[in-house]
Amino acid sequence: MKKFTIAAALAVLSAPVFADGHAATQGDAAAGEEQFKRQCVACHVVADASGEVLAGRNARTGPNLFGIAGRQLGAAEGYRYGDAIVELGETGAVWTEESFVDYVQDPTGWLRETLDDRRARGKMAYQVRQEDQAYDLYAYLATFAAE
Numbered sequence: 204m205k206k207f208t209i210a211a212a213l214a215v216l217s218a219p220v221f222a223d224g225h226a227a228t229q230g231d232a233a234a235g236e237e238q239f240k241r242q243c244v245a246c247h248v249v250a251d252a253s254g255e256v257l258a259g260r261n262a263r264t265g266p267n268l269f270g271i272a273g274r275q276l277g278a279a280e281g282y283r284y285g286d287a288i289v290e291l292g293e294t295g296a297v298w299t300e301e302s303f304v305d306y307v308q309d310p311t312g313w314l315r316e317t318l319d320d321r322r323a324r325g326k327m328a329y330q331v332r333q334e335d336q337a338y339d340l341y342a343y344l345a346t347f348a349a350e
Contacts, residue, residue, distance in 0.1 A: 228300055228338065228341055228342035228345050229300065229338045229342070230300075230335070230337075230338030230339040230340070230341055230342030230343070231338075231339050231342055232339070232342040232343045232345075232346050233343075234336075234339040234342075234343075235336075235338075235339035235340045235341065235342045235343025235344070236258070236343045238331075238336050238339055238340050238343070239258060239259065239340060239343055239344070240259075242329070242331065242336075242340075243259065243265075243268075243340070244258075244259040244260055244262060245262060245264070246262050246264035246265035246327075246329070247259055247262055247264075247265040247266070247267070247268050248260060248261055248262045248263075248267055248268070249267065249268050249269045249344070249347050250267050250269055251269055251347075251349075252269075252349070257269065257347055258343075258347070265282070265326075265327065266279040266281075266282035266284070267279050267280075267281065267282070268344050268347070269347050269349060270347060270348060270349025271298050271303070271344050271345075271347075272298060272299075272300075272303075272341070272344065272345040272348060273297050273298065273299075274297060274298050274349070275292045275295070275296070275297050275298075276288050276289075276291050276292035276296045276297065276298060276302075277289040277290075277291065277292035277293075278292050284326065285324060285325060285326040287314040287315075287318060287320070287323035287324055287325065288314060288325065288326075290318065290323075291314065291317060291318055296317075300338070300341050300345075303337070303340075303341045303344075304334065304337040304338055304341060306325075306327075307327075307330070307331040307337050307340065308330055308331050308332075308334065308337055309330055310325030310326075310327040310328075310330070311323070311324050311325040313325070
């Protein structure tokens with residue numbers, strides 16, 4: 204039951220994210236770009252629907268982060284996600300600033316808590332150490348909105 208309550212809350216909280224076509228964020232997108240270049244490019248890319256790389260290199264370890272703000276968890280095409288994040292996404296959960304920030308700071312811990320399943324595991328091993336950096340990363344990634 205907790206899974207569905209959380210999913211419903213995430214869906215409701217994500218509604219105002221796109222009120223003006225762009226995600227409202229607490230972070231600094233310019234600082235997030237620097238963080239992305241240092242922390243994320245080894246595994247992630249931001250490439251639009253045509254395949255044009257907008258940020259990062261053509262990394263394939265992690266999913267494409269284009270349009271992540273408001274996107275269903277575990278749903279980027281061309282990436283094989285872990286079972287836990289797919290399960291959560293199937294409840295209708297979407298990436299909000301709050302969920303992104305919590306996830307990147309402790310992927311497996313966040314999935315375990317959110318799903319109330321101590322066996323849940325995330326595939327992402329890297330953890331963003333500082334909360335403000337996680338907010339900045341989200342602010343930067345939110346500038347790449349799928350329209």
